[in-house]
Amino acid sequence: MSERPLDLVSGGRFVVPSADLAARIARGRVPRMTIELYRFAYSCYARKVQAALELARVPFTIVDVPYLDRDVMTKVAPGYPMVPVLRHGSDVITGSREILEALVQREPAIAALVPEGRxxxxxxxxxxxxxxxxxxxxxxxxxxxxxxxxxxxxxxxxxxxxxxxxxxxxxxxxxxxxxxxxxxxxxxxxxxxxxxxxxxxxxxxxxxxxxxxxxxxxxxxxxxxxxxxxxxxxxxxxxxxxxxxxxxxxxx
Structure with missing residues (x-):
């Protein structure tokens, strides 16, 4: 498939799937990857990503990060102590707009929240x-x-x-x-x-x-x-x- 690097986290690379792979995911022919959303419960940016996932009915897990203990963040996104962070399979995406852009590319149900022509x-x-x-x-x-x-x-x-x-x-x-x-x-x-x-x-x-x-x-x-x-x-x-x-x- 064609690949386009979108975000770098500790040497990792987020790869946007080709249109063919997105179609195969939509048809259920590719196993869905685990999605984890790391957040503070009050964060408007995390709640935005959460709302998009919920509107699209994409399964995901919320990980509430303790405010004074961000050790979990150092394991997921070393050197990045802020939220939201999204782990999509083995890929890690930081920044709420970047997360949404990536999900639009990866998840057909999220892409539907940005209608063509709008x-x-x-x-x-x-x-x-x-x-x-x-x-x-x-x-x-x-x-x-x-x-x-x-x-x-x-x-x-x-x-x-x-x-x-x-x-x-x-x-x-x-x-x-x-x-x-x-x-x-x-x-x-x-x-x-x-x-x-x-x-x-x-x-x-x-x-x-x-x-x-x-x-x-x-x-x-x-x-x-x-x-x-x-x-x-x-x-x-x-x-x-x-x-x-x-x-x-x-x-x-």
Whole structure:
């Protein structure tokens, strides 16, 4: 088969299968490889990948990584301590967009979440969610996420990581500014809410990777505090329920 290197992890190579192999997988003539998703339960990026797998009904196993003990990550992806990481058979893929791109190539049911002729719309929305929308969403969620850690050391390290980038006292500041942050996110989601008033999902009447991306951020916010989701608008609340009705897991 033809091969194209996509991602390097400690000398390993992720290989995208040819169209012929993808077709054979779809027909069940090639055994399905084990898929493991390494995540933090609150990570919007991990929840996005998880939602895509669940929408496509692709079997996989979740591995929750302890926040202060990432030894499991050194065994799977040496030198890469972040999540999500996906192990697909003997291959390891890092980075949430790279994971989805790889799954689109490998798994026909995931490829169906990027309908032919709609690639630009789906990926553009995905990238909007993971950049512009992500900032107010994660800032609004951060105080609640910190509060859910079981130990002082976890909360301390989580705060330290955030303050390294956003400055001392950022978590407390975001707690004070929560309503303004949620209103910012709601404003950014105005076109999305308009679409959801006409269609069941972001890009039409069937779910795509755009929906998985939006759901990842909503799940992160709900992990912090389920009541916060209502501030985004009734359309987002209804969208979340539709996704869960399709088998996408609610926040932990």
């Amino acid at each position: 690639e630009a719309v789906v990926w553009a929305y995905h990238d909007f969610a993971d950049s512009t929308l992500e900032t107010p969403m994660f800032q609004a969620a951060t105080p609640g996420i910190r509060a859910r850690f079981a130990t002082h050391n976890e909360r301390l390290f989580f705060t330290f990581i955030k303050e390294r980038r956003w400055g001392a006292g950022c978590v407390e500041r975001w707690a004070r500014e929560r309503d303004e942050l949620l209103e910012s996110a709601r404003t950014m989601l105005a076109p999305t809410r308009a679409s959801l008033r006409r269609h069941a999902f972001v890009a039409g009447d069937a779910p795509t990777l755009a929906d998985a991306s939006l759901y990842g951020h909503v799940a992160m916010l709900a992990y912090a505090d389920r009541a916060l989701v209502a501030a985004l608008g009734e359309e987002i609340v209804a969208f979340t329920a539709r996704m869960q009705a399709l088998g996408v897991a609610p926040p932990a």
